[in-house]
Amino acid sequence: METTNKAWQEKGNQVFIGNYARYPVAMVKGEGCRLIDADGREYLDFLAGIAVCSLGHCHPAVTEAIRRQAGELVHVSNLYYTGPQTELAELLVANTFAEKVFMANSGAEANEAAIKLARIYSGEGKYGVISLEGSFHGRTLAAVAATGQPKFHQGFEPLPAGFSHAPFGDLEALEKMIDETTCAILCEPVQGESGVRPLDKEYLQGIRDLCDKHGLLLIFDEVQTGIGRTGSLFAYQQLGVVPDIMTSAKGLGNGLPIGAMMTTAKIAEALVPGTHASTFGGNPVASAAGVATLKIMLEESFFPTVMKKSEYFQAKLRELVEKFPTLAKGVRGNGLMLGMVLTEQGITLGTDIVNRLLAKGFIINFAGAAALRFVPPLIVTIEEIDQLLKALEETLAEVQ
DSSP states (O other): OOOSHHHHHHHHHHHSOSOSOOOSOOEEEEEBTEEEETTSOEEEESSHHHHTOTTOBTOHHHHHHHHHHHTTOSOOOTTSOOHHHHHHHHHHHHTSSOSEEEEESSHHHHHHHHHHHHHHHHOTTOOEEEEETTOOOOSSHHHHHHOSOGGGTTTSOSOOSSEEEEOTTOHHHHHHHOOTTEEEEEEOSEETTTTSEEOOHHHHHHHHHHHHHHTOEEEEEOTTTTTTTTSSSSTHHHHTOOOSEEEEOGGGGBTBOOEEEEEOHHHHTTOOTTSOOOSSTTOHHHHHHHHHHHHHHTSTTHHHHHHHHHHHHHHHHHHHHHHOTTTEEEEEEETTEEEEEEOHHHHHTHHHHHHHHHHHTEEOEEETTTEEEEOOOTTOOHHHHHHHHHHHHHHHHHHO
16 A cells, blocks of 8 residues: 555545645654655654654653553543543643643633533623634634634534623723623733733733622633643643633643543532533543653753743744844744744735745744744754754745
8 A cells, every 4th residue: 555645645635625735745653853755755753743742752651651651551431530630630630720620622612611611600691701813722612702803703603692792902902891690811921822922020010900890710721831832731821810610621731632620629519410520631642642742841950941942943933034124023922833924925924934934844833813823842953953043944935
């Protein structure tokens, strides 16, 4: 059987629904920050499965945990306790504000759980969730309704009721939207899908204050910012603003599908047996991967090393912004969740830049029609960052 990129593309196009704008590449192997396609071509990965493989591809400790657990127990449903799931929940509780955890399979599922919890905890008649313009919370119907980008709504109306979107950065407008039906405010500490747009500490604190003033729950969607992406286990820990409910997924299993919704013991009491569930959520193999991932990240030197690489990367990106002012106008983000913000001219070339880098063997993406996004594995080296920067500089020179 032929196993080239073209062969896999042709086979895939025969059987897959066409909802993905896939690149004509079939990845067959990964190690660290490197991927290899079916033609034997090597790529330096600065997308990490969209902020998922935070310890790189096939990290030895995570791979061994998966192999070991797959040989012992793969699935029994959440009608029973399992060791890996319990150990993962213990790690999350010990290293966050949370006291209780619900395990899901994805970020969208974790956000659905958070929305349901906010509604049932708040009581009858309080169902409204306010999120922010530019936000992204997932692809399920409620998560799409919470997402503050109309392009994701098109074709799926009428969306579930009870969701509204406040102007980004405007606390006064946000407060005016609060009424007797509102139960929660939902936001991401950094909006990844609208071009790596951080919410500053004062803005987040203002949202926290509004929740306290009006008796609302504050939900942080840390699906993309969590699990080390911004240089701490969760972004809220750098900002000093603590939510009532928090969601996580993406990097939690370093590639295996797993999500988590975390909250306080008092709020968690609202989800009694029968109110919410997941067949596969936190299955033993995915949980074992999560335990291995967190144990590595919680080592003392891990996050300081990430931040050193972040500072270097940001400084070098700013040098490129200065060198190509017609294409780029700034750098934003935290940790190794960074965006090069493009000018109007640069935006028209964003997709072309990504495609040219792919042809050179470098993987990034163009987020929110606003910024080139860099979310490499957190284990990326300075040498690998330099390789990407050199290719990016060459590419910007080609298109300017």
